[in-house]
Amino acid sequence: MRLVSTASIQSGATLGQTIYRDNGTVLLQRGMKLTDRLVKRLENQGITYVYIEDELTKDIVVQPAISERLRQDATTSMKKLFTDVQKSNLLSNSFILDKEEKSLMDIIQRIMDEINNHQESITLLGDIYLTDDYIFQHSLNVTIYALAIGTELKLNAKELSELGKGAILHDIGKIFISQDILQKPDRLLDDEYETMKTHTTLGYELLRKNHSYSSVVAHCAYQHHERLNGTGYPRGLVGESIHLFAQIIGVADVFDAVTSNRVYRKAMLPHEGLELLYSAAVDQFDSRIINAFKNSVAVYPNGMTVELNDNRYGVVLKQNKHLCDRPIVRIIQDEYGIDVTPYTIDLSKELNITITKCNLS
Incomplete structure (x- = not known):
């Protein structure tokens, strides 16, 4: 493919x-x-x-990050939780969150199992689907990325469980934001953006009052838009004042946002999203988290046509796990643009060869 x-x-x-x-x-x-x-x-x-x-x-295989059944089950569970909380009163919210906690834990464990059994680095670009509910697919994608990062950082099972809950629920405060703002097809006006920013505080206030979710999970909702240099919101926290899990979710959140299609903006390709993260890592993100992300997520998905620094063209054949910017490439054109009998090179071994451009035409 x-x-x-x-x-x-x-x-x-x-x-x-x-x-x-x-x-x-x-x-x-x-x-x-x-x-x-x-x-x-x-x-x-x-x-x-x-x-x-x-x-x-025709022999190139694209392995989805998670199975279609798990994606559907996860989306259904999140949709039910978010919708029920949105429709309920404040007294009922705690009961609903308690009731759905077991379902969320099951989803998180299944995501972890599929990530651990994945033969290659994960990519969500191959999971092509049409969605009318960006918030649910985004929350799921962020959870997949966050758990992949957490696994690379050697978090233990309990920590991964808390990180997964924080990631799934990081945007739950958006259920209290007007659909006119959430679904607006253009960029938000200043006052609309200020309203949108309140989703962090609204999510925190919802979660911190519930005994089924730790304060860490609540702070993931509260802090995932904070940045190390103090330019984030809602409190402008600096450095280690931001919980590690919120930092992880913040990286996953930005990457999924910029690599997803929005009405007002075309999606970046994964390597472009990674470059954006690296440019921000100077003062906004912890470089350890960015490096863990790079080692977990395929930035050149299988089946992508690439140009190399010696002007040869090839197609990404498969991934080298934990070396996600150094895949195995099938060469199809030589440096003069002439078709050749295909052969493979492994960029994890050919260290003088790099990918310089992607071609999707």
Whole structure:
């Protein structure tokens, strides 16, 4: 399978990976021939990249970060919790959070099991789906990234459990924010942005009053927008005043936000998102967390066409776990742009060779 931009798909191309709706139903089935009308439909629905089949890459496997069944179960659980809390009164909130805690713990454990059993570094770019509920998919993605980072940082089982709960619930305060603001298709005005920022305090106040969730989980909701240099919100905390778990979730939150499509902004590719994190690591993020993230998440997903520093072109064949910017690449063109009999190079061994550009056309 080869990863290409939706805008570059030629009529008649064969879809290489099923595209799902967030309720688990199929939008387009793998193996379907893509017509101009279907391509335009994908573009209109905000799907920027898809996998297509071709002869050179037919053996390339893309392993989802989590199974489709787990993604659907997790989304359903979060949707139920957030919706029930939103509709209830303050006296009922605690009961609802208590009741759903076991379900969330089950989801977190299943995510951990699938991450640990993953044969390669995780990537969510291959999990192509259409969603109408960004907040739930975002919270799930942040949880996957945060747990991957926590695992790389050698957190113990109890710590990972707390980190997972904090990640799943980090944006729960947004249930109290007007849908006009949450769903606004343009950038927020200053006053709208100030309202949006209150979701951190609202989430903290909700969680800190519940005995099923520790103060650490509540502080993940409170602090995930804080930055080491004091430029974050809501309190402008500095350095170690920000809990480690909130720092981890903050990194995962930014990465997923910039690599997800929004109405007003095209998604970055994973390596672009990582570059943004590194640029901010100078004073906003802990470099240990960024490095743990880099060692956990594939920044050049399988099936992506790449240009190397010696001008050869290839397609990412598979990942080197814990060396996520040094994948195994199948070379398809030489330095003169001439097609060659494909052969592979391992960038973890060819240290003088680097990826300089991605080509999705």
